[in-house]
Amino acid sequence: MAGATAPLLGLEKKSLREQALSALRTAITSGELEPGRHLVETELSDMLQISRGTLREALRQLEQEGLLSAGPRGRLSVRHLDGKEIRDIFAVRAALESLAVRTLCELPDRTSVIASLRSAVDVMAAAAEASLEERIESDLEFHRTLCRLTGNETLLHSWESLEGSIRMSIMFAGIERAVKNMSVDRHHDIVAAIETGNATLARTTILEHMDVAAANLVA
Amino acid sequence: MAGATAPLLGLEKKSLREQALSALRTAITSGELEPGRHLVETELSDMLQISRGTLREALRQLEQEGLLSAGPRGRLSVRHLDGKEIRDIFAVRAALESLAVRTLCELPDRTSVIASLRSAVDVMAAAAEASLEERIESDLEFHRTLCRLTGNETLLHSWESLEGSIRMSIMFAGIERAVKNMSVDRHHDIVAAIETGNATLARTTILEHMDVAAANLVA
DNA sequence: GTACCATCAACTGTTAACAGACCAACTGTA
DNA sequence: TACAGTTGGTCTGTTAACAGTTGATGGTAC
Incomplete structure (x- = not known):
């Protein structure tokens, strides 16, 4: 089941990474993942049905967008705004x-x-x-x-x-x-x-x- | 040789990902990696002595910073400015x-x-x-x-x-x-x-x- | 009951290996 | 010579497995 792209036909399917990115962005900005919540990589990768490697790439991007904040030991949590x-x-x-x-x-x-x-x-x-x-x-x-x-x-x-x-x-x-x-x-x-x-x-x-x-x- | 952190002593050693990030940033902004140049993941990971997975995390970040631009099939190249x-x-x-x-x-x-x-x-x-x-x-x-x-x-x-x-x-x-x-x-x-x-x-x-x-x- | 130590589970950092798509060179046939 | 089909190589997308640290849990001595 190891991946590949899959342009198939003009439709330009999104990569798993991009899908995960969208899903997480939505989950966070909709409040489904409440602010301050600790994110566990294995949990998320399990939930999104993708591997940790792919997930981590998406997480880096979200981190840079300011949706996630990095804690001490690389622990990520949903950013809390005051x-x-x-x-x-x-x-x-x-x-x-x-x-x-x-x-x-x-x-x-x-x-x-x-x-x-x-x-x-x-x-x-x-x-x-x-x-x-x-x-x-x-x-x-x-x-x-x-x-x-x-x-x-x-x-x-x-x-x-x-x-x-x-x-x-x-x-x-x-x-x-x-x-x-x-x-x-x-x-x-x-x-x-x-x-x-x-x-x-x-x-x-x-x-x-x-x-x-x-x-x-x-x- | 599969990784780990390595706090060692108060010194807070940087993770490999961060080291790669710095190295690439420097290489790009110094012109060592000339604008327009295509980047090959295996080549870079070999050069930096890190695995592709770790490298890709760094590349995502550089992409978001605007130093790299993504081509058709996910091919990355150094951004060219006019x-x-x-x-x-x-x-x-x-x-x-x-x-x-x-x-x-x-x-x-x-x-x-x-x-x-x-x-x-x-x-x-x-x-x-x-x-x-x-x-x-x-x-x-x-x-x-x-x-x-x-x-x-x-x-x-x-x-x-x-x-x-x-x-x-x-x-x-x-x-x-x-x-x-x-x-x-x-x-x-x-x-x-x-x-x-x-x-x-x-x-x-x-x-x-x-x-x-x-x-x-x-x- | 409290303090200390050992064991263990959980999580992140990192790596190597696999799968599919595109591209170019090569070969066989008119 | 020209052209079509095949083949091999290269690169990205994705995944599973390993290493090492941290924090907690439980047990024992005092």
Whole structure:
């Protein structure tokens, strides 16, 4: 039963490592693996039906994403966030997204960018009555799009490295608090600010949005 | 010969994985492993005298740090940077350090912070006549200190995740270009700006510093 | 009951070996 | 010579097994 890839047909199946990564990420950010919990490699590999070697590769990645914290003897545990850390995470997030909107404002032609952002906001609006989880997904997708549209791969990568921590913050604070940040209007404001091309205005809008978001979570 | 830890004596010996990580990072950022080069796992594990399993854990981490890029069939190669990517990296770096100085400016008591920064600048001044490598190290240490002093662990972690890319940028541009950024005066300006507590001024100073640095590298 | 020592179970660090996919060279046939 | 099929090599994905340390458990002496 020793592995192999398996491209088979155009479908590009995910490797076991990637599957485990997704599964663990979901388990952690959904709270199924509660914060502070010690993770035992043999237990997880048994649960996920993969070998420890493959699992350990995934764990390293999660560790770097900030979802796991390493204890004394290499013991890993699910990271525990307090109010300060949530504010810290959102401060970094604000700095990154602030760069994103500034970059977008400086583009000579913003029409296609605005179009993409508007459709992302539309998705949010459409999900306004959907499940809380879906609303959060569409919200994160909007902000991820903000970074992606800059064309700055490093920026996008940094943001995505932070995404796990953001999700943990939401989980830690409780979803009912998080949905207070899902206002479609606020996101319209951000798009509008970018449309004007006024970098300072756009930056202020994002910073304020993030401040409010962090405050809502830790309040 | 199958492994184990080996604390031995208080000295906290590094695990093989960490040793490999350091070795590879150095090899890449020093140019010993030239950009674009394909990495073969068996070759590396042979060279570093460790098994593939252990090596692969280190490779995942380097991949996430942006030093390696994954090709079609999982083939890894040393990341190749062009001018745009260097500018992008420094834009993100600027955003992070901009947050750092702003945070420091908002501290009620900055005396100990200023003291730490001054001593970091002193180290740079002392290294002014040293080897180019040492000057670069002391420069990076100054900027890392900037982030560390904020007490924002997430910020520090994000910056350190970018550090490898920064080192690659320097290597790619050539050390002779990079040393143009090692001006002690410029760093004094940054500290002075923080000392005033004027967040806007400090932010402007850092952004300009980063702009010049990026321009020097890609010029 | 408490202190000390031996034994043992549990967990991580590390390694060697196996399985499948892709690529290039080689060979046989018109 | 040109081309198709085969074969061998190389590399990654994955796994099972081994080594060594740490912490706990149980038993014995005082």
